[in-house]
Amino acid sequence: LSEIQQTQATETLLAHSTILQDRDTLREELCSREAELCSLREELKPFRSTQGKPSYSSLESEVSMVRAERDSLTQQLLNTVQHKVALSQEVDAWQEDMRLLISQQVQHQEKEREKERERERERKAGLQRSRSMRVRGERGKGGFFSSLFKGEE
Helix, strand or coil, rough: EEEEEEEEHHHHHHHHHHHHHHHHHHHHHHHHHHHHHHHHHHHHHHCCCCCCCHHHHHHHHHHHHHHHHHHHHHHHHHHHHEEEEEHHHHHHHHHHHHHHHHHHHHHHHHHHHHHHHHHHHHHHHHHHHHHHHHCCCCCCCCCCCHHCCCCCC
C-alpha cells in the first residue's frame, strides 16, 4: 500500500510539474503574441488615419515596382538554372571523358602486361631450346655448337 501511495504521489508530482511547465510556456507564448499584436497595430495605424493613408496611385506604383522586382528575380533564377544545367552537362561530359581515359589506360596496361608475359614466355622457350641443343652426355662441357667450333684437344 505504501509503495502504491508513493508511486501515486510521484506520478501526481510529475503531472503537476508538467502542468506548471505547460502553463509557463503558454504564458510566454501569450506575451509573445500580445507583443506581435501590438506591433501589427502600430503598423496599421498609418492606414487607418486619413492623413497617413497612401494614395491609390502610390499603391499602384509600389505594386508595379514589386512586380518589376519579381520579374527581375524570376529572370535571375532562370539564368541561374540555365547556368546550372550547362555546368551539369559539362560535368557529365567530363565524367564520360574520364571514364573513357581510364578505360583506355586500363586496356593499355593490360596490353603491356600481355606483351610482358609473351616476352617472358619467349625467353623461357628460348632457354629451353638452347638447353635442348646440348648433346647428351656433354653436361658441363658446353653446348652442341661449342663442341663443333672447338679445336681438337
